[in-house]
């Protein structure tokens with residue numbers, strides 16, 4: 184008999200930021216570890232067609248998939264947990280839904296009918312919700328609905344879930360609702376009322392959750408679980424505690440302890456193929472929690488006030504730290520605060536420096552100063568995207584002594600545009616989805632630091648930028664000692680630059696942080712952390 188995919192919908196109530204993405208990814212991990220093929224998709228209720236045009240202060244970093252989709256950062260969690268790439272189809276926004284429906288309307292596809300939220304918008308939402316399941320590649324599709332139940336903009340999604348739940352039937356659909364059970368200090372008690380209200384709100388839309396996952400700072404007693412179950416039409420086993428964890432990577436194990444995966448499988452009447460095979464995950468956690476030493480790495484960027492702005496970079500350091508059995512203490516340093524006068528004071532305590540990606544002029548001179556400091560003091564350095572571009576500019580200004588040396592992004596009239604637009608990019612006037620996006624191949628130069636890190640001669644990495652190293656300067660840079668250790672074999676564009684006379688000075692035009700996962704920590708991050716530790720050892724006071 185052919186297997187028909189099961190659909191899990193995850194909604195959130197009470198407040199945002201409860202960690203729907205992490206709970207979804209953790210459940211997916213457990214089901215995957217039991218031998219099921221699982222994917223997760225995120226439906227976001229905002230009107231931007233994709234988050235590519237949002238600045239990081241709005242929704243944190245923009246995650247980029249292999250096929251070049253600019254997506255919500257939760258897709259980063261899905262990939263880091265599952266170690267399986269996602270794609271354009273895994274992130275849908277209200278903007279994209281409406282864009283499609285309006286296009287159809289203009290094409291006359293609705294044959295004179297009034298086009299309405301129900302059924303036309305909800306039909307399109309449902310079609311997209313089932314798309315990945317229909318590929319035949321997955322046994323279970325988890326759909327995370329962004330926002331909070333009760334928001335006006337979430338309504339069409341909740342309505343679509345109601346309809347789909349009915350169409351698919353209980354054996355093929357399941358709704359998990361994530362809520363908060365707050366602790367009231369004054370009363371010395373956990374309070375269930377917000378959860379009851381939030382479930383009522385879902386019920387008003389015709390959706391009965393099948394499982395409740397309750398975020399809490401304190402363990403849920405049997406009584407509290409029974410009370411929630413009673414008020415929400417559930418069995419006690421369907422009330423799952425999600426207690427605050429030391430690290431997000433603990434959550435799959437906490438969910439296993441709560442038997443979330445078992446409850447899901449029994450709802451679907453699916454056999455437990457095997458107990459979850461999580462040996463590698465547990466080993467990773469043990470390395471993470473038992474570091475032998477620590478290193479201090481500076482993350483130089485301009486969005487450092489916001490933790491989520493560099494989410495993938497932060498997580499890549501967690502993976503690389505565990506791989507090296509080192510605790511990586513990341514010091515977020517605002518590039519706008521770095522000046523010639525204070526740079527050595529601001530960066531003196533660091534064992535490694537990472538200059539972050541970014542757009543626009545703000546804070547770039549601080550980044551150039553940080554690069555110069557890392558180069559001259561021989562501190563292990565990794566520059567990502569804009570960070571690499573700043574490394575090229577710093578070298579041009581201070582080693583090649585090029586006058587008016589800049590990126591044409593910041594200074595379109597610079598005499599020496601060492602970072603410049605590609606020909607194809609010059610013609611582009613639209614902003615959304617028009618950068619160089621997604622995976623491109625790269626040839627790695629033999630015996631370079633990059634080759635040592637990757638242990639491979641051909642790699643593929645993800646991109647998100649418009650500007651490139653200007654190949655007109657390649658020879659003069661090479662003569663002055665910078666090497667180009669990664670080149671795109673099709674376009675001849677520079678992908679990696681490095682300085683051979685430095686312990687570790689690497690800049691990459693792509694974003695390595697987008698491919699680091701628990702099971703595959705990224706080689707450039709692993710090398711940076713390792714080199715930072717060696718730097719620290721060399722510089723210990725005697």
Ligand code: GLN
Nearest residue numbers: 540541568569648649650
């Ligand atoms: N702003 C630069 C460009 O567009 C770098 C982009 C980035 O760091 N992601 O090329």
